[in-house]
Amino acid sequence: MQSSQAPIGLFYGSSTCYTEMAAEKIRRCIGPHWIDLHNVAEIDIAQAEGYDFLLFGIPTWDYGELQEDWENIWDDLAQLDLQGKTAALFGLGDQEGYPQWFQDALGYLHAQLQACGARMVGYWPAEGYEFEESKGLTPDGSQFVGLALDEENEFDLSEERIQRWCEQVMREFGLQEGA
Template identity: 30%
Template sequence: MKNVSIIFGSTTGNTEKVANLIKDHMTDCNVTVSNVVDAKDAMIESADLVLFGSSTWGYGEFQDDFAPYYDNMSSDLLSGKNVAVFGCGDSVGFADVYCEAVNLIIEKASDCGAKVIVEGLKVDGEVDDNLDKIEAFAKSLL
């Protein structure tokens, strides 16, 4: 059984909801979901697949709790790991930086030697309006 760690930062609860929806669709895996403030290196070390999730705030900024975690992401921990990234954003109000956190995490994980296995999931607006997209993303990880 594949071990999956989902590490997310969420302010309003939307990114946390997406994390749990992804977990719900990965029924053939052993999935651990953790808020980024509670994440431990062991969660990555023991995982066959690591998912990172962060919403995008302001003008292309990380969710507050995820920012310091991002700064500490390293090749010591991520090199050779399979990684996928998801996040929530607003394409109407911030079209030019829509889900920029997803792009930045993908770039950083790649720079740290991780293998990004799928295109990042970008959830626009209300989570409930994106359920099919979230399910398809989760199933693409299996």
């Protein structure tokens, strides 16, 4: 455990390493001094309450299901008090293999964190993605409730998407980059 805590806590669950790799890219992009990285399989999710700024990474599994590490802590997550906290999400999904469930877990996590009192930021345009349905969209369908990544089919777009989203999130968090 570090002696000093970074301003942003990034919490992720990952079975195939893709979400973990995206979390590490986000940490590098924003700057390691800004972010403490936490794998939800290895920590108590209550640690999220210790941060004012939160990032959460979640992949959608199979037919719109939660990744197992998130599923295991879902009840604990629902107990968090995130009043006064600002959170942004990123999700991984497969828009070709599972077009009816693309980024569904992103939507579940968004609803859960809002219910815990978090102010949600980091919404991302849905334009340019090819899928049939998603529970990870805003009510008007124009945006995802977080950064949508597809490492299966659009790996080549991920770096630029992460870069743009990190800049957007730091603005929305009201934090200076590179300080």
